[in-house]
Amino acid sequence: MAPIEIPRGQASYKKREGIITLTQDKTALIWSPLPGTGPPVISLSVSNITNLQQTPKTNPKVVLRVVEKPKAPGADPAAYPFQFTHATEARNEADAIKDLLSQIIAELRGDDPSLPKPAKSGPNGAGASAAMAMASAVNSKHLPFRWFEDDMLKADVELQQSLMKKDKALAHIYNDAKLSKPDSLSDASFNSQFWATRISLLRAYAIELNQKKGSYNVLSTIKPRTENGELKLNINHEQVQLIFQQHPLVKRIYNENVPKLTESEFWSRFFLSRLSKKLRGERITDNDNTDPLFDKYLEADNTMAVPAKITATSVPPIINIEGNEENQGGFRGGNLKDVEMRPRANIPIIKTLNSLSEKIMANVAPTDVDPSAASYSKDGIADALSKQLALQDLRGDAEAQLIRLSVKDTSTFFTGNQPSLTDQEAADARLYATQVPSDVLFEVQADMDTLDSDGRGGIDLHRSIGVDPDSDDEGNSLDSKSGPKPQHVGSRAALRFAQNQILESMKSARSHLTTHGSHTNASEERPMSLPTDIAHRATLTCATTAEFLKQFWTVFNSSDNSPEKQQELAYLADSLVRSKQRIEALAEEAEKRRQEIMEKRKREIREYYQKTGRKAKWVPVGGGRDAVWAVFEGVVGGLERAVAVWEMVKGGRV
Structure with a gap:
């Protein structure tokens, strides 16, 4: 057999004309500048090529993009686009080089158990398409692990x-x-x-x-139908290929009888035969049509040595369950099986469906195999599996792989509303700092132990903090001095204040979903009675502002203090200021729309009064500036806090 001639073509790389071809041993793809007789400038090992991409035939530019796997862990893959520049043979040259590369890649990856094995070449060139399918699988091999x-x-x-x-x-x-x-x-x-x-x-x-659609029971989806006395059957090339894969018996019958029978005649007779019902798992009755061509295969075996991904992987002997039967010298039977477990000749559905399920699942690649790692050691046992099966009880505890966190203390940024300490408070703080906590706790415990025996009869804790629980005073305090009375924990005033605060929060949350006011028209049930377009813009503005806040705090709390990060932080702070300005502009527009609606309703009331002489009831108009600020109440608070923190950092007060 004559050796395959190595193709070559005229291709430019980075606007520089050259010649692209493969080495004589077909191990590397090389590109040399014109005239192509010098040493190659680019040399790519075929074993390192992970992807081949080519422009479609409808594109006048012929570009072959070759992707090489990263040279170092964590690096990006290198891409080399070659544009073929021949006036008339550019497409043919690119196809020839790509086909040869795909074939070599398929051969290099042929021993990979996680990939389907190509079928042997037949007289019709079926092996070439299998090689191309293999190359496509190789191209997408690293996708889940890198991309x-x-x-x-x-x-x-x-x-x-x-x-x-x-x-x-x-x-x-x-x-x-x-x-x-x-x-x-x-x-x-x-x-x-x-x-x-x-x-x-x-x-x-x-x-x-x-994600791609996997194999399925194709025979159950094809239903012949009769129209005007003629049999109608819709079957495509993909379904035929699936039938041949799942049912090797049908493929054998097809090869033996076609072209003696036409394609349409073969499939029409097959789907009306008893064999088709058996393969679908349906019950065969005496009323079914007989066909001498297919009936003689009813008892034939529907299995072949089909290469499967899961069976191509050698199973380590330590977990090979089927190996036990081989070592024991055959199947050892026991008591007779239950009657329901005995095979029945006229009910093959369970056996047929189980056999079909095994064929479909046999060609599904296992999810626990990493193609990028070495599959097996010299002893034939998977490296990862041998580590899992190794005895671990006598080994010491593995050292914890902790992650070092760089946390910045941001507590000082959120104390801006707290008043500064007075001289007396500062003196008390210095006094407390000099005390020993254990001594203080000992003295307090001693005082608590002697409360009943010191003659004072204990301590009234309510009275000590100025609370009289028996008083009906609103302030609920013993302090009679003028001015606002402090709210003590547990007092009636504190409980009433907490209750009012909860009710106000519930009203505010409810107003965001329904209209406020006494108007109950269904068409007015909008958030805070805002117009539909204003409410939609408010939603987008809120989402955008939240995005800027998230980015600001992400950069601010990072441990990177480089000048680039500081500049980026300044940009984000400027975005926060603009976000508040957008909210203000939206509030003004909402107020303008509210005034227009009010003027319109006033005119309607006046016209109604002029026509009927009766005054119409005034319905309050919701929305407006206050509604927008109510919607953005929490967001505005976050903006103001973030801007205040940035001002503190920029002013050097932190």
Whole structure:
């Protein structure tokens, strides 16, 4: 057999013309600048190639993108785009090089147990398509282990755009935040900050996109039907391939009788035969049509030595259960099986469905195998499995792998509302600092033990703090001096104040979901009686502001004090100031709309009075400035606190 000629082609790399080909031993892909006789500038080992991408035939530009696996752990994969520049043979040259690379990659990965084995080449060239399928599997092999990392997800712009097309609410938040960002903040920094808090969404969406439909019981989905006395059967190429994979017997019958029979005649007779009912797991009756072609295969075996991913992996002897039967010299029977467990010739559904399920599951790759790691040691036992099965009881406790946390003390940033200490309080603080806690506790315990025996009859704790529980006074205090009376814990005034505060919170939360006031028109049931467009803008503004707050505190609480982080923190603080300005503008617009609605209702009342002579009842108009500030009450508090902390840091008061 003559050796395969190594293809070569004219291709440019980084706008520099050259020649791309493979070495004579087919171990490396090389590119040399024109005329192509010098040493190669780029040399990529075929074993390190992880992905091959080529522009579709509809694209006039012919580009072959070769991705090489990272040279160091944690590094990004290197991509080499080669544009083929031949005037007439560019597409053919690219196809030839890609096909040869795919075939070599398939051969290199042929021993990998986690990948399906290619079928042997037949006279019709079926092996070539199997090799291409293998290369595609190799190209996507490292996907779950590399492409789902945080850095790769944050850099995948196409994935982010696709997610925002699917999630319109997320797209609105992104666009609003991008329009509101400071001009000094670059788009790259904004994207990095925005998606850093949404890595879980990107990862879940990437996994969803890479999930593919698995094998299924294809015979049960094909139902022939009769229309006007003619048999109608809809079957496509994919379903035929699945039938051949799941039922090798059908494939054997097909190869023996086609083209003696036409394709349509073969499948029409098959789906009306008893063999089809048996393979579907249905009961065969005497009234079923007989077909001499298929009936002679009713007792034939429907199994073949089909290569499977799970069976290709050698099982270590220590857990090989089937090996016990081999070592014992055959099956050892016991008592006779129950009557319900005995096989029946006329009810093959359980056996058929179980056999089909085994075939489908046999070609599912196991989820506990890491293709990037060495599968087995020299003894034939999986390295990870041998570690799990090793006796661990005599070993010492493993040293805990702790993670060092760098925590910044931020307690001083949230004491701005507390009054400064007076001279007396400062003196008391210094006095308390010099006392020994154990001595103080001993003296207090001694006083508590002698309360009953010191002649004073104990201590009235309520009276000691100025509370008289028997008094009906609103202040509930013994202090008769003028001025506001302090609220003591447990007093009636404190309980009443707490009750009122809880009720006010419930009213505020309820007003966010329904209208306030006495108007009960169903069309007016909007949050805080705000117009629909204002309420929608308020929702987006709230989400955008919360995003800026999250980014600000994430950067602020990080342990990185580099100048770049300080500059980024200043940008985010400026964004917080602008966020409050947007809330103020939204409140003013809501108030303007409220005034317009009030004027409209006043005109309606006057017109009604002129027509009927009766005064219409005035319905209070909700919404407006107060409603917007009520909605943003918590967010505004967070903005003010964050801006105050930033001012303290910028002023050097921290």
